Amino acid sequence: MGLGRALKNIRRGKGRSALTLCGVAVGVFAVVVISGIGVVGTQQVTSAMVTMGINSALVEASESGGDIVLTDEDVAAFSRLDGVNKAMPLMASPSESKLLETSLVCYAWGVDQDAKDIISIEAIHGRLINEGDVEAHAMTCVIDEVLARNSYGRSNIVGKKIRLLLAGGYYDFEIAGVAKSGMTGLQNMMSGIIPDFVYIPYTTMQDISGKTNFDKIALLLDGDNADESLTDDLTSEVNQLKNTENGLIITNFQSQKGQLNNILSTVTMVLSLIAGISLVVSGITVMTTMLVSVGERTREIGIKKSIGAENKDIMLEFLLESVLLTAMGSLIGIALGTLVCAVGCVVLEMPVLIPFKSVLLSFFFSAAMGALFGVYPAMKAARLNPIEALRN
Amino acid sequence: MIRIKELTKIYSPSAGQQVKALDGVSMEVREGEFVAIVGASGSGKTTLMNIIGCLDTQTDGEYFLDGEDISQLSSSQLSRIRSEKISFIFQGFNLIPTLTAAENAELPLIYRRIPAAKRRETVMRALEAVGLEKRGDHLPAELSGGQQQRVAIARALAADAPIILADEPCGNLDSRAGASVMEMLHELNRTGKTVVLITHDNGAALTAHRQVRISDGRIM
Ligand SMILES: Nc1ncnc2c1ncn2[C@@H]1O[C@H](COP(=O)(O)OP(=O)(O)O)[C@@H](O)[C@H]1O
Ligand SMILES: [Mg+2]
Numbered sequence: 001m002g003l004g005r006a007l008k009n010i011r012r013g014k015g016r017s018a019l020t021l022c023g024v025a026v027g028v029f030a031v032v033v034i035s036g037i038g039v040v041g042t043q044q045v046t047s048a049m050v051t052m053g054i055n056s057a058l059v060e061a062s063e064s065g066g067d068i069v070l071t072d073e074d075v076a077a078f079s080r081l082d083g084v085n086k087a088m089p090l091m092a093s094p095s096e097s098k099l100l101e102t103s104l105v106c107y108a109w110g111v112d113q114d115a116k117d118i119i120s121i122e123a124i125h126g127r128l129i130n131e132g133d134v135e136a137h138a139m140t141c142v143i144d145e146v147l148a149r150n151s152y153g154r155s156n157i158v159g160k161k162i163r164l165l166l167a168g169g170y171y172d173f174e175i176a177g178v179a180k181s182g183m184t185g186l187q188n189m190m191s192g193i194i195p196d197f198v199y200i201p202y203t204t205m206q207d208i209s210g211k212t213n214f215d216k217i218a219l220l221l222d223g224d225n226a227d228e229s230l231t232d233d234l235t236s237e238v239n240q241l242k243n244t245e246n247g248l249i250i251t252n253f254q255s256q257k258g259q260l261n262n263i264l265s266t267v268t269m270v271l272s273l274i275a276g277i278s279l280v281v282s283g284i285t286v287m288t289t290m291l292v293s294v295g296e297r298t299r300e301i302g303i304k305k306s307i308g309a310e311n312k313d314i315m316l317e318f319l320l321e322s323v324l325l326t327a328m329g330s331l332i333g334i335a336l337g338t339l340v341c342a343v344g345c346v347v348l349e350m351p352v353l354i355p356f357k358s359v360l361l362s363f364f365f366s367a368a369m370g371a372l373f374g375v376y377p378a379m380k381a382a383r384l385n386p387i388e389a390l391r392n
Numbered sequence: 393m394i395r396i397k398e399l400t401k402i403y404s405p406s407a408g409q410q411v412k413a414l415d416g417v418s419m420e421v422r423e424g425e426f427v428a429i430v431g432a433s434g435s436g437k438t439t440l441m442n443i444i445g446c447l448d449t450q451t452d453g454e455y456f457l458d459g460e461d462i463s464q465l466s467s468s469q470l471s472r473i474r475s476e477k478i479s480f481i482f483q484g485f486n487l488i489p490t491l492t493a494a495e496n497a498e499l500p501l502i503y504r505r506i507p508a509a510k511r512r513e514t515v516m517r518a519l520e521a522v523g524l525e526k527r528g529d530h531l532p533a534e535l536s537g538g539q540q541q542r543v544a545i546a547r548a549l550a551a552d553a554p555i556i557l558a559d560e561p562c563g564n565l566d567s568r569a570g571a572s573v574m575e576m577l578h579e580l581n582r583t584g585k586t587v588v589l590i591t592h593d594n595g596a597a598l599t600a601h602r603q604v605r606i607s608d609g610r611i612m
Contacts, residue, residue, distance in 0.1 A: 012490055303486045306447060307500045307551065308475025310468045386447045390486065 006321040009293070010328075017325060020289040023282035024329025024370075025336065028362045030275040032337025035358035038268030040345060042261065043353055056118050057231060057252035058090070059238055060216040068247045069213040077241055078217055083230045086220040088114040091205040096165040097143070097198060099151035106147065106196040108166060110205030110214075118220045121199065126158035126177030133176070133201040141173040142199040148178050164198060167209045173200060221252070272358070279362070282329070283369035290322045290377035301381050302389025315382035322374025323367055330366035334359050393555070393586055394421040394444060399453035401439050401609075413439040415609040416453070421588060423554070426581040428589045428600035436609040437590045438559055444588065445478050445557045446470045475503055479548030481577075483560035485540040487532040493543045494519060494528035500551035518549040522576060538569025545576050556580055559590045574599060 010017045059078065061068045072089070079087035091110030096103060113131045115121055121128065124145060133140050141162060148157045160175050179199070206212060221230060235250045242248060294301070301314055338354050345352040401414040413436045421427050431437050442448040443455060446462055447470075455462045457473065465473070479500070480486070487496045494515050501511040519525045522542040532540050541561060548556055558577060562570030574596055581587045589600055597603050605612040 008490065299486075300488050300490075303488055304499065304503070305471065306445070306474065306480050306486070307547065308471055308503045310471040310475075310503070312468070313503055387442050390447075390482075 002317070002320055003324070006317065006324050009297075009321055010325055016289050016292065020282075020285050020325055021329040021332065023285040024279075024326050024366055025333035027275065027279035027282040028330040028333025028366055029337040029340075030278050030333075031272060031362040032334055032355060032359055033340050034271040034275045035268060035355040036337065036341035036344070036353070038264065038271070039355040039358075040341070040350055040353050042264050042268070043351070055221045056120070057219045057221055057234070057250050058216050059219060059248055059250050062246055062249040064246055068242060068244060070215070070217050071213050074238075074242070075214070075217055078219060078238060081234060081237055083222045083234065084219050085222055086114050086118060088112050088118045088218045088220075089202050089214040090216040090218045091202045091209070091211070092215050093166055093205065093209065095198065097147060097196075098163040098165075098170075099147060099157075099160070102151040104147060104150060104196060106144070106164075106198050108164060108198045108200060108205070110202030111199050112202055114220070115199060118218045121179045123177040124180050125156040126175070128177055128179070129199055129201050134203050136201075137203040137207055138201055139171065139173050139204060140176040140201070142177040142179050143175055144196040144198070145178050145180060147196050147198070148175075162198070164200075166205070169208070171208060173198075219250075276365075279366055279369060282366075283326070283373040286322050286326055286370055287373035287377060289325070290318060290374055291380070293321070294318065294377050294381040297381070298384060298389045298392040301384050302386050302392065305384070305386035306390060311382040314384075315378045318378035318381045319371060319374045322377070323370040326366045326370030327363070330363050333366075334363060393423040393458060394419075394588075395454075395456040396420070396444070397454040399440075399443065399450050399455060401436070401443065401448075402451045403439075413609055414443075414450070417606070417609070417611055418453075419604055419611060421586060423586055424581070424584055426578070426587045426589070426601045428591060428597035428603045429606055430591060430594065430597040430603055431606035432592060435606045437592075437606055439609075440606065441557050441559050441588070441590050445480055446473050475500065475551075475553075477553050478555045478557060479551045479553045481541070481544050481548060481556065481558040481561045483563040485532070485537070485544050485564075487540055487543055487547075489532055492529045492531055493524060493535065493539075493546070496532070496543055497546045497550045500547060500553075504551075514550050514552075515546075518546040519543075521549055522546045536569070537565050538572065541565060541569070541573050542576070545573065545580070549580070554584075554586055556585050556587045557590075558587065560592070561589070562591070562593065562596060570596075 075087045093108045095108040097106045112134045145155045148155045399417040403411040497515045
């Protein structure tokens with residue numbers, strides 16, 4: 001009954017109520033969309049982090065340690081360190097690939113059979129480099145899906161030949177597998193400058209480049225303990241093993257992940273704050289609406305008091321109305337906001353994520369706002385002197 | 393039931409300005425009485441009714457309602473007394489324009505926290521008693537003045553308070569509608585309600601058991 005009457009009174013204020021509803025809806029809409037962007041962004045980054053191997057780390061010579069060489073013994077030694085599950089030699093070389101008539105700049109990596117775990121590449125067709133390839137110094141490779149699409153127009157080109165420019169000469173490789181493009185651990189470490197990767201056995205790479213050592217050693221860290229302090233410990237341990245001061249550095253994503261998450265949550269927070277301010281503004285609109293409504297209904301309040309309404313009855317009546325007003329506005333805002341989030345995710349081909357926490361939060365926040373900004377008008381109504389109200 | 397002694401009411405519409413609306417009024421109304429308070433416009437009738445109806449409080453003097461000193465009560469206690477003991481019938485009807493006749497009549501019961509089923513039944517009977525059972529879902533604007541005043545009477549009937557305070561209830565009505573309203577007030581009185589009728593119409597006043605004449609805030 002109370003709710004019905006409140007709704008009726010809201011409808012009575014037609015234009016004014018509609019504008020107020022709009023104001024609240026826009027505020028809530030902004031909050032939902034902005035936190036939607038935040039949630040989706042964070043999720044994208046996190047999932048990228050996971051696919052690129054959040055637990056992997058890369059040991060390489062620092063600028064000061066240019067002449068340090070990494071060998072098979074180092075791989076074995078590093079793999080025995082506390083907190084390290086696996087170690088893998090890694091060779092790197094800028095390259096050019098030729099597939100059919102298409103020449104593309106790419107980056108060639110010499111890896112072993114552990115690449116899947118350590119730098120988290122994944123074969124979508126065929127297979128990855130295996131132990132046999134490494135032992136046989138095979139002329140096989142795994143290429144990025146993008147390379148396949150750019151040349152053949154399809155992704156499954158397992159068994160085709162690819163010509164790679166390595167150490168100044170062209171070499172023909174057989175494509176053993178096609179890997180998912182983007183956001184592998186290595187691509188992340190290359191800061192995304194070089195887009196397409198080709199993976200070959202590191203032994204083959206050594207043969208071609210005439211090297212017997214490695215450029216880098218990739219480590220798979222123990223997932224539970226992989227944090228920044230582990231990275232620091234490992235850095236001093238590998239330097240000790242190689243008898244250098246700062247000759248080796250370890251790069252991993254722990255610190256990057258933390259930083260990125262910090263930036264993301266700060267940006268989201270600042271944006272949400274701005275959106276929150278718009279909610280406060282709409283709260284003030286609610287107050288104005290309610291004050292006008294109290295003014296218009298002074299006589300009605302007088303009548304109600306004359307027939308026995310207590311101050312708290314009048315108070316509750318107006319409070320209910322302002323809470324209902326904001327609740328309806330925020331429901332509209334939430335509906336539109338989630339719709340925009342969902343459509344945005346679909347258009348951008350991302351998994352649809354609704355920021356439920358913000359949706360709930362902004363709903364209750366705006367309802368609380370309705371109550372808060374409704375209190376003054378409601379008190380004003382409740383405290384009206386009945387005879388003065390009746391004379392109105 | 394109503395006992396008033398040396399009641400004074402001074403309005404201060406603005407600082408330094410004072411209007412003495414009631415000046416030492418003493419009167420009594422017994423349970424079941426039909427009393428008319430008669431006086432010219434501006435003589436203080438409405439002021440007196442507002443105090444009797446617990447809508448306002450006196451500046452000086454005593455007012456006891458059923459032995460209770462009204463000047464000592466809080467605003468929520470006054471609301472409760474209005475809710476339980478008093479029904480007003482105003483010259484301007486004072487119906488809520490957005491509520492239907494039935495909803496208007498129902499309002500006092502809502503504030504008394506009467507359950508919905510009981511309310512509906514009571515309102516139906518009240519509207520029947522004033523001959524408006526077919527107009528329950530009409531808004532006040534869709535009713536004539538006489539019908540609106542009958543809705544106000546139905547509201548008083550539904551509230552079933554022992555005291556009816558009617559301030560110029562026929563003031564805005566033609567003589568036929570006015571007569572029918574007067575008849576209903578008498579009917580209410582016959583069922584045991586105490587009725588205080590405020591009027592400047594001598595003819596109407598003469599139908600009451602007793603007349604109290606007021607002039608310039610004093611009882612004559
Ligand atoms: N709120 C008020 N402020 C100032 N003066 C008032 C107020 N209400 C009534 N009065 C004055 O008190 C006197 C009595 O008014 P009222 O009781 O309304 O008379 P009646 O109902 O007999 O016409 C009048 O002079 C009126 O102007
Ligand atoms: Mg008057």
